[in-house]
Amino acid sequence: MGVNVPALRSHNAALVLDLLRTAGESGISRLELAERTGLTPQAVSKITARLRAEGLAAEAGHRASTGGKPRTVLRLEPSAAYAVGVHLDRDELTALLTDLAGTVLEVRRRPVDLGAGAGPVLDAVTEEVRALLGTAPTGGSDAVAPGRSRTVPAGGRVLGVGVAMPGPLDHRAGVPGRVTGFPEWAGHPVRDELAARLGLPVVLDKDTNAAALGLALRPAAPGSFAYVHLGTGLGAGLVLGGAPLRGDRTGAGELGHQTVRLDGEPCGCGGRGCLEALCLAAVARGELGEAARILGTGAANLVRLLDIDQVLLGGRVVLAAPEVFAEGVREVLTGLGLTAPVGLATGRDGVAEGAAWLTLAPVFGK
Amino acid sequence: MGVNVPALRSHNAALVLDLLRTAGESGISRLELAERTGLTPQAVSKITARLRAEGLAAEAGHRASTGGKPRTVLRLEPSAAYAVGVHLDRDELTALLTDLAGTVLEVRRRPVDLGAGAGPVLDAVTEEVRALLGTAPTGGSDAVAPGRSRTVPAGGRVLGVGVAMPGPLDHRAGVPGRVTGFPEWAGHPVRDELAARLGLPVVLDKDTNAAALGLALRPAAPGSFAYVHLGTGLGAGLVLGGAPLRGDRTGAGELGHQTVRLDGEPCGCGGRGCLEALCLAAVARGELGEAARILGTGAANLVRLLDIDQVLLGGRVVLAAPEVFAEGVREVLTGLGLTAPVGLATGRDGVAEGAAWLTLAPVFGK
DNA sequence: CCACTTAAGCAACGCTGTTGCCAAAGTGCA
DNA sequence: TGCACTTTGGCAACAGCGTTGCTTAAGTGG
Numbered sequence: 001m002g003v004n005v006p007a008l009r010s011h012n013a014a015l016v017l018d019l020l021r022t023a024g025e026s027g028i029s030r031l032e033l034a035e036r037t038g039l040t041p042q043a044v045s046k047i048t049a050r051l052r053a054e055g056l057a058a059e060a061g062h063r064a065s066t067g068g069k070p071r072t073v074l075r076l077e078p079s080a081a082y083a084v085g086v087h088l089d090r091d092e093l094t095a096l097l098t099d100l101a102g103t104v105l106e107v108r109r110r111p112v113d114l115g116a117g118a119g120p121v122l123d124a125v126t127e128e129v130r131a132l133l134g135t136a137p138t139g140g141s142d143a144v145a146p147g148r149s150r151t152v153p154a155g156g157r158v159l160g161v162g163v164a165m166p167g168p169l170d171h172r173a174g175v176p177g178r179v180t181g182f183p184e185w186a187g188h189p190v191r192d193e194l195a196a197r198l199g200l201p202v203v204l205d206k207d208t209n210a211a212a213l214g215l216a217l218r219p220a221a222p223g224s225f226a227y228v229h230l231g232t233g234l235g236a237g238l239v240l241g242g243a244p245l246r247g248d249r250t251g252a253g254e255l256g257h258q259t260v261r262l263d264g265e266p267c268g269c270g271g272r273g274c275l276e277a278l279c280l281a282a283v284a285r286g287e288l289g290e291a292a293r294i295l296g297t298g299a300a301n302l303v304r305l306l307d308i309d310q311v312l313l314g315g316r317v318v319l320a321a322p323e324v325f326a327e328g329v330r331e332v333l334t335g336l337g338l339t340a341p342v343g344l345a346t347g348r349d350g351v352a353e354g355a356a357w358l359t360l361a362p363v364f365g366k
Numbered sequence: 367m368g369v370n371v372p373a374l375r376s377h378n379a380a381l382v383l384d385l386l387r388t389a390g391e392s393g394i395s396r397l398e399l400a401e402r403t404g405l406t407p408q409a410v411s412k413i414t415a416r417l418r419a420e421g422l423a424a425e426a427g428h429r430a431s432t433g434g435k436p437r438t439v440l441r442l443e444p445s446a447a448y449a450v451g452v453h454l455d456r457d458e459l460t461a462l463l464t465d466l467a468g469t470v471l472e473v474r475r476r477p478v479d480l481g482a483g484a485g486p487v488l489d490a491v492t493e494e495v496r497a498l499l500g501t502a503p504t505g506g507s508d509a510v511a512p513g514r515s516r517t518v519p520a521g522g523r524v525l526g527v528g529v530a531m532p533g534p535l536d537h538r539a540g541v542p543g544r545v546t547g548f549p550e551w552a553g554h555p556v557r558d559e560l561a562a563r564l565g566l567p568v569v570l571d572k573d574t575n576a577a578a579l580g581l582a583l584r585p586a587a588p589g590s591f592a593y594v595h596l597g598t599g600l601g602a603g604l605v606l607g608g609a610p611l612r613g614d615r616t617g618a619g620e621l622g623h624q625t626v627r628l629d630g631e632p633c634g635c636g637g638r639g640c641l642e643a644l645c646l647a648a649v650a651r652g653e654l655g656e657a658a659r660i661l662g663t664g665a666a667n668l669v670r671l672l673d674i675d676q677v678l679l680g681g682r683v684v685l686a687a688p689e690v691f692a693e694g695v696r697e698v699l700t701g702l703g704l705t706a707p708v709g710l711a712t713g714r715d716g717v718a719e720g721a722a723w724l725t726l727a728p729v730f731g732k
Numbered sequence: 733c734c735a736c737t738t739a740a741g742c743a744a745c746g747c748t749g750t751t752g753c754c755a756a757a758g759t760g761c762a
Numbered sequence: 763t764g765c766a767c768t769t770t771g772g773c774a775a776c777a778g779c780g781t782t783g784c785t786t787a788a789g790t791g792g
Contacts, residue, residue, distance in 0.1 A: 001381075001403060001404045002378050002381055002403035002404045002405035002409070002780090003369070003374050003377055003378060003780095004374075004405065004409070004779080004780050004781080005371075005374070005746085005747055005748055005779060005780060005781085006747085006748090006780095008369050008370075008371070008374050008748065008749085008779085009747080009748065009749095011369055012368050012369060012748090012749090015367075015368055029770090030770080030771070031769090031770075031771090037367060037368035038367045038368045039368035039370065039749075039750095040749070040750060040751085041770080041771070042749075042750070042751080042771080042772080043368070043370070043748085043749050043750075044771095045770095045771060045772065046748090046749080046772095047749095049772090062758095065757085065758050065759065065768090065769080065770095066758095066759090066768085066769075067758080067759055067760085067767080067768050067769070068757075068758060068759075068767080068768035068769025068770065069756065069757045069758050069768080069769045069770040069771080070757075070758060070769085070770080071769085071770065071771095072770080072771080223614065224613065224614065236671075238671075238672075240606070240611060240613075245606060245672070246673070247590065247606075247672060247673025247674065248589065248590065248673060248675060249673050250673070251670070251673035252671065252672050252673040253671070254670040254671055254673070255671060257670055258667045258670065258671060259626055259663050259666065259667055260625055260626060260627075260628050261626075261627060261628045262626050262627045262630075262639070262644070262660065262663060264628075269702070269703075270701065270702050270703055271666070271702050273628070278628070294628065297625050297628060300625065300637070301624045301625055301667075302671075304617070304620040304623055304624065305602075305604075305618065305619070305620055305621060305624060305668075305671075306604075306611070306613060306618050307611075307612070307613020307614060307615050307616070307617035307618040307620070308613070309614060335636065336635070336636050336637050337635075337636055368749090369749095370748080370749050370750080371748060371749055371750085371777085371778060371779055372749090372778085372779090374748085374779065374780090375778080375779065375780095378779090378780090395739090396739080396740070397738090397739075397740090405780075405781095406780070406781060406782085407739080407740075408740080408741080408742095408780075408781070408782080409779085409780045409781075411739095411740060411741065412741095412779090412780080413780095415741090428789095431737090431738080431788085431789050431790065432737085432738075432789095432790090433736080433737050433738065433789080433790055433791085434736080434737035434738025434739065434788075434789060434790070435737080435738050435739040435740080435787065435788040435789050436738085436739080436788075436789060437738085437739065437740095438739075438740080
């Protein structure tokens with residue numbers, strides 16, 4: 001698409017805002033911003049002046065002088081906006097509130113059953129989100145307007161709600177596909193229905209994509225990595241060149257049904273020797289080391305095929321024995337001469353945090 | 367990086383130029399350009415006026431009237447610039463000259479032996495490129511300046527030379543890595559040496575990446591596809607979202623050493639059950655159908671993992687029995703319920719044509 | 733022949749980042 | 763304490779982008 005002057009303006013503003021974000025608490029000076037963006041210092045001054053006027057950035061002290069006027073440090077104003085992230089797992093609902101910097105302010109969790117159908121589950125999501133925003137009906141009334149909040153400071157702008165759930169689904173349309181075992185969700189307009197109920201923009205994505213997005217936006221994250229999630233299923237979130245890879249049908253990252261044993265055991269997907277089936281079978285037998293080795297083979301395939309910088313492991317099964325899996329995968333990679341480091345993704349709220357980033361990311365041009 | 371006004375200008379110019387390119391012979395009107403770019407018609411008028419003044423575009427007749435003034439058709443001026451593409455294969459050198467539209471004007475081919483070392487092979491490359499540009503020494507002199515040419519019309523600007531060779535290599539540095547069987551090429555500054563010899567910009571890339579780039583820039587190419595190349599080795603060029611995926615180490619597309627038979631036959635790479643070894647063994651046994659089925663499994667893994675729209679097969683082995691491979695791969699995909707169509711990449715010069723695109727693509731913002 | 737429609741250029745404009753200049757705010761030596 | 767020097771960062775003028783409002787060009791159709 002063509003770029004006109006307003007588009008240029010918002011692009012540069014988002015870029016500067018992103019640098020402020022990744023600089024974190026310590027902040028960043030105007031001249032450093034100019035170096036990093038390639039813009040002139042004067043342009044950066046104008047942009048940051050606008051951002052400060054909008055309340056998105058603020059001055060925060062000075063650096064030590066290097067012989068002249070000391071640089072003024074700028075930082076992101078985290079309280080300028082808020083976002084909600086929802087992780088809708090097969091048996092549990094996690095909802096959390098973050099500020100503009102992605103810092104988690106409050107977490108709410110409750111058991112749910114996806115099999116109960118979209119209606120009751122979306123009721124639960126609505127309740128939890130309203131509770132987070134302080135707009136929960138206190139006397140049975142749904143009429144409390146968003147904005148008048150307890151948790152979100154007065155005047156705090158809520159950007160929207162990001163919802164992550166197991167795939168397959170259509171990210172653009174915001175509609176789940178045929179979730180294995182939960183056919184009734186297929187085609188249900190989850191995004192539009194939640195948006196209508198909450199009066200807020202809603203973004204829907206796969207759990208693995210959300211987690212990968214959250215990891216990708218951490219300061220100093222590698223440009224390309226794979227988030228490998230082993231829970232009730234096996235999937236991956238792929239980040240290439242800093243951006244999550246979704247594919248046209250939001251189908252990218254389907255790691256579970258990679259054939260790794262030609263003519264192996266038949267899988268429910270119609271294939272044979274699928275990575276997920278082999279790996280979960282080993283887990284079921286209690287052979288976690290073997291499961292890790294199988295997972296490592298899948299990870300090695302990823303590293304080789306996509307030339308990625310890092311592998312991050314997560315998901316309930318991995319988090320139950322993190323070092324077993326990390327070490328097992330690491331061994332396979334090093335055994336093949338691959339140098340990509342293997343790490344562990346952060347705790348159990350990683351997907352919900354990533355879901356919040358679904359609505360925060362556009363502010364930073366991501 | 368930040369965007370300033372000149373950057374905006376060249377971005378939009380490249381965008382318009384790319385639309386002119388993909389419109390081909392039939393051209394495209396200003397209003398259509400405005401719709402496709404999202405710019406106003408007046409902005410398109412200004413941009414196309416500049417492009418015409420630079421000789422990159424020209425008016426080419428009119429469309430039929432729809433009740434008012436008929437639209438003026440614009441088209442790319444293919445003779446505005448030229449490029450050279452070189453395919454340096456293990457035993458053969460192909461060099462060709464294209465115009466700005468990528469149309470091949472002349473092809474030269476000669477046997478080479480990569481094992482002879484970089485010196486003699488780069489001598490051969492230099493000779494062929496000079497011959498294409500009409501700057502070959504006629505009386506033993508190397509002093510003929512580029513530009514005074516026989517093949518390239520007078521005043522024709524040569525953008526540069528794209529060179530494609532088997533990986534691994536470093537695209538950014540323009541230096542081959544440890545090419546299997548040809549260790550002496552490792553670290554040789556191929557790009558810089560050729561650039562110095564020819565006095566032209568040189569871009570170096572893997573053969574599969576070049577071929578994939580050429581395919582990606584065809585009009586109406588799918589946004590995401592895999593070019594799967596089966597020749598002396600097995601590799602892939604991955605195009606995601608219209609752009610080739612190289613990875614930070616130009617290592618992406620390493621399809622040959624995907625493990626598809628866990629604990630299978632050991633491979634020279636240190637792994638076991640690698641796709642390339644299995645596939646080439648089947649070819650060696652004369653079992654092309656089985657080779658196609660194995661290749662299909664690898665392709666299916668690609669389609670599932672990356673959610674791509676199409677698989678294109680190429681390479682010497684495939685082209686020797688194109689329908690056997692296409693049908694074999696197609697069967698595997700449909701058997702798994704995957705709808706991505708399987709096609710065949712064009713003839714034997716596909717890699718060299720793609721190599722020429724390495725230098726043409728930046729003109730079109732690609 | 734003329735009303736109408738559509739395409740495309742001209743001129744004025746708002747806004748972008750850039751440039752040249754200057755005030756502000758430090759350091760460090762005499 | 764004073765002064766030269768360095769560095770930061772805002773002010774003002776500017777070139778150039780796409781946009782807007784209008785006019786002219788060039789067709790169709792009754």
